[in-house]
Amino acid sequence: MSTTKMFTFPDLRKKKFVAGLLLLSFLVIGIGSSFFWVQEPVSAAASETTSQQAVKPDEAPGDLNNSAEVEAFVNKEMKSSMDLFKIPGAVISIVKDNKLLFAQGYGHSNIEKNVPIDPETSLFRIASTTKLFTWTAVMQLVEQGKLDLDTDVNKYLKTVKIPDTYKQPITLRHLLTHTAGFEEGGVGYQITTDPKKLPVSISDTLSKHMLARIRPPGEKVSYSNYGASLAGLIVEEVSGVPYDDYIQKNIFEPLDMKYATVKEPIPASLDPYKVLGYASENGSFVSKPPTFEGGFRPAGSGSVSALDMAHFMMAHLNEGRYENKQILKPETAKLMHSTAFQFDKRLPGIDLGFFELNVNGHRLISHGGADTLFSTELYLVPDKQIGIFVSYSGGDGGVAAEGMLQAFFDHYFPAPEVKLPPMPANIAEIIGKYAGSYKFTRRNYSDIDKFYGFMTEMNISISDNKLAIGQGEEQMLYVPIGQDLFQQVGGPHQIGFRTNASGEVTEMMFDFLTFLPLERAHLIDETKFWFPLLGSSIVLFIVGLIGFAFRIRAVNKMEAPQKRAAWLSAATAVWGLITCILIVTFIMNMDTLERLSHISISVKLVLVMPIIFVGLTVAMILSAIMAWRDKYWNVFMRVYYTLVVLAAMALSLFFYHWNLLGWQFG
Structure with a gap:
C-alpha cells in the first residue's frame, strides 16, 4: 500500500495569487492595488517545494481502489487546508466509476449551536456552480427540439428583447460559452441580503438591468451572469414552468437530490440544514x-449537499444517467462536454457550460462559484470517470480548493516532469512585445461599475528574459515554448496570446482561466496614465492652496475680477481634494457585499460633488481666458493659474471617463 503524503501547499504565495484570479472570476467587479486586491499574507513558513513534488519520483502513486488510503489522504488534506486558511466548515464528495468513492464533512454548519457538517444533508451555497443546472436544463430542451443552439434568443424570449446592436444575433451557444458580448454589471443590484425583497421575477430583473452589448457575439469570451440568467429565463418561458420548479422537477427529483434547491430563501423544509457563512x-x-x-438566480442561487452533488456528477459522467433515470441523452451529454470555443487550440477551451482544465496532463471539465462567504468547485475527469465536489463556508476557500485539486492529482496521477526548451538567442526581441497592461474582457463600460475596474489590471513585465507577472514572492515567470505560447517556470500553467494582422498583441489567456481572458489595455484605461495625471493635479491644488493661504491679504486687496478669480481657484482646489477623498472613502472602499447589494444615500450624495466640480472647472476656464485677456497679475501667476485650470480639467476628465458624473447606476 502506498504511503499517504500530506500536501503542504507549496509555493503558497503563488497559489494564493492564482486562486485570487479564480475567485475574482466569480465576483462581478474586482478591485485591486497594482494588480488585484491584496489578500492577507499567509504564514511565511510555507514549503518552498514545487507542487509537482507532492509525490516523489520513487514513490508509487496513491491507490484510488483503497478506500482507507483515500479517506486518510483526503482527510489530512482537508483538515490541513482548513487550519491553514482559517475555514470554519467544508465538505467534499468524490465519485469514481459511477459510485460514491468518498464523502465527508468538516467543521460546523452552525458554530453557535455546535452542528457538524453532514455531507448528506448540509446545504452549502454553491454560487455560480448553479449555472451547471441552468445549462443542463437548456440542453434538455435542446434535445426535445424546443430550443436550438444557433437560433436568435429573441425567438424564445417573450418578456425581454435583446437589442440588435450588431447584425449577428445572440444565440444559446453564445450564452453557454459566454461569448454573447455583454458588458458586466451589478453594482447596487446584483445581490441582496434582505429576504423580504424575495421572490423576484427573473424577467423583471433582466429588463430593468439590461446590460449593453459591447462586442459582436462569438468573438471573445466574457464570463456573464446576465447571460446565464437570460438562459434561465428562456428555460422558464419556453417550458412554461417557473425556473425554480423546472430545476426541481427535471434535475433534482430524477437525480434523487433531496437536499438541493435553487429557491430563495431556502424552503422551510430545508432551512434546518443550511450551512451558515462565516467571516473571521x-x-x-x-x-x-x-x-x-x-432575479439572477439561474446564475447562482443553488444550495446543495455534497452527496446530492455526487448524484449530479455521476449523471454527467455516465452519459446523462443516474441509476435508472436519464436526465440527458448520451449524445447530448457528449455534446455538452465537448469543446465549443477555444482561445487557442493548444490550450483548454470552453464546453457548453463547462470550463476545461489541464491538470497533470489530464483533461478536466469544471465549474466553480464564490460569493462573499462561500467558495465551491466541481471537477469532472471524463477519462478517469472521476468527479470531485468541494465547498467551503468561509476563509480562503478558493486557495484551498485549488490546492486540494492539485494535491489530489499529484498524489494519484503525478505529472511527468516539465522540460523547458532552450531559449533562442533573440529571446529579448521575441518576448518584448508581450509586456504591458491588460484588462479583463469581463468589465463594464456604461455605468458606475466601470470605476471599480479602474485598478483591476494585469501588468506583464520582463525579468531576466522571462515574462513576469506579480511581484515579490507572488511573482510568476513564464518562458516561450511556441508561437504566442508561454510555460510557467517551476509550475504547471501556461499563457497564450493573440496577435492581430500587424503582429501586435491584442489578448492573453491563462490556461486555468479559460472563461476570463484579458485584452491589451488602451492607454486611457491604464493606471500609468491616470496616476501621474491625478498626482500632478493634487500637487498643484495643494501648492496653490498653500500659496493662497500665504497671500490671502494681498488677494483681498485685488480688484474684484482678480479677487473672484483667485477665490474661484482656491474653492476649486478645495472641492477637488475633498471630492477625491470622499470618492475613495465612500465608493472605492466599499466591500463586495455593500457594493453589489445597494446604493447608499451617502454614495448618491458623494456623486453630486464631481458634478459641482465640473461646474467650477468650467468657471475657471472662463476665468483663465479673462485673466490672459485682461492681464491679471504677472505672467508667472497667470501661468500657474492656467496650470491649476489644466489640473481641474484632468480631474474632470477622470470623473467623466470612469462614469462618476451623475448617477450612472445599472
Missing part, C-alpha cells in the same frame, strides 16, 4: 447574513 474577525468566526441572487 478578531481571531474568531462570526456568522454573516446570506446573500440572495433574486
Whole structure:
C-alpha cells in the first residue's frame, strides 16, 4: 500500500495569487492595488517545494481502489487546508466509476449551536456552480427540439428583447460559452441580503438591468451572469414552468437530490440544514447574513449537499444517467462536454457550460462559484470517470480548493516532469512585445461599475528574459515554448496570446482561466496614465492652496475680477481634494457585499460633488481666458493659474471617463 503524503501547499504565495484570479472570476467587479486586491499574507513558513513534488519520483502513486488510503489522504488534506486558511466548515464528495468513492464533512454548519457538517444533508451555497443546472436544463430542451443552439434568443424570449446592436444575433451557444458580448454589471443590484425583497421575477430583473452589448457575439469570451440568467429565463418561458420548479422537477427529483434547491430563501423544509457563512474577525468566526441572487438566480442561487452533488456528477459522467433515470441523452451529454470555443487550440477551451482544465496532463471539465462567504468547485475527469465536489463556508476557500485539486492529482496521477526548451538567442526581441497592461474582457463600460475596474489590471513585465507577472514572492515567470505560447517556470500553467494582422498583441489567456481572458489595455484605461495625471493635479491644488493661504491679504486687496478669480481657484482646489477623498472613502472602499447589494444615500450624495466640480472647472476656464485677456497679475501667476485650470480639467476628465458624473447606476 502506498504511503499517504500530506500536501503542504507549496509555493503558497503563488497559489494564493492564482486562486485570487479564480475567485475574482466569480465576483462581478474586482478591485485591486497594482494588480488585484491584496489578500492577507499567509504564514511565511510555507514549503518552498514545487507542487509537482507532492509525490516523489520513487514513490508509487496513491491507490484510488483503497478506500482507507483515500479517506486518510483526503482527510489530512482537508483538515490541513482548513487550519491553514482559517475555514470554519467544508465538505467534499468524490465519485469514481459511477459510485460514491468518498464523502465527508468538516467543521460546523452552525458554530453557535455546535452542528457538524453532514455531507448528506448540509446545504452549502454553491454560487455560480448553479449555472451547471441552468445549462443542463437548456440542453434538455435542446434535445426535445424546443430550443436550438444557433437560433436568435429573441425567438424564445417573450418578456425581454435583446437589442440588435450588431447584425449577428445572440444565440444559446453564445450564452453557454459566454461569448454573447455583454458588458458586466451589478453594482447596487446584483445581490441582496434582505429576504423580504424575495421572490423576484427573473424577467423583471433582466429588463430593468439590461446590460449593453459591447462586442459582436462569438468573438471573445466574457464570463456573464446576465447571460446565464437570460438562459434561465428562456428555460422558464419556453417550458412554461417557473425556473425554480423546472430545476426541481427535471434535475433534482430524477437525480434523487433531496437536499438541493435553487429557491430563495431556502424552503422551510430545508432551512434546518443550511450551512451558515462565516467571516473571521478578531481571531474568531462570526456568522454573516446570506446573500440572495433574486432575479439572477439561474446564475447562482443553488444550495446543495455534497452527496446530492455526487448524484449530479455521476449523471454527467455516465452519459446523462443516474441509476435508472436519464436526465440527458448520451449524445447530448457528449455534446455538452465537448469543446465549443477555444482561445487557442493548444490550450483548454470552453464546453457548453463547462470550463476545461489541464491538470497533470489530464483533461478536466469544471465549474466553480464564490460569493462573499462561500467558495465551491466541481471537477469532472471524463477519462478517469472521476468527479470531485468541494465547498467551503468561509476563509480562503478558493486557495484551498485549488490546492486540494492539485494535491489530489499529484498524489494519484503525478505529472511527468516539465522540460523547458532552450531559449533562442533573440529571446529579448521575441518576448518584448508581450509586456504591458491588460484588462479583463469581463468589465463594464456604461455605468458606475466601470470605476471599480479602474485598478483591476494585469501588468506583464520582463525579468531576466522571462515574462513576469506579480511581484515579490507572488511573482510568476513564464518562458516561450511556441508561437504566442508561454510555460510557467517551476509550475504547471501556461499563457497564450493573440496577435492581430500587424503582429501586435491584442489578448492573453491563462490556461486555468479559460472563461476570463484579458485584452491589451488602451492607454486611457491604464493606471500609468491616470496616476501621474491625478498626482500632478493634487500637487498643484495643494501648492496653490498653500500659496493662497500665504497671500490671502494681498488677494483681498485685488480688484474684484482678480479677487473672484483667485477665490474661484482656491474653492476649486478645495472641492477637488475633498471630492477625491470622499470618492475613495465612500465608493472605492466599499466591500463586495455593500457594493453589489445597494446604493447608499451617502454614495448618491458623494456623486453630486464631481458634478459641482465640473461646474467650477468650467468657471475657471472662463476665468483663465479673462485673466490672459485682461492681464491679471504677472505672467508667472497667470501661468500657474492656467496650470491649476489644466489640473481641474484632468480631474474632470477622470470623473467623466470612469462614469462618476451623475448617477450612472445599472
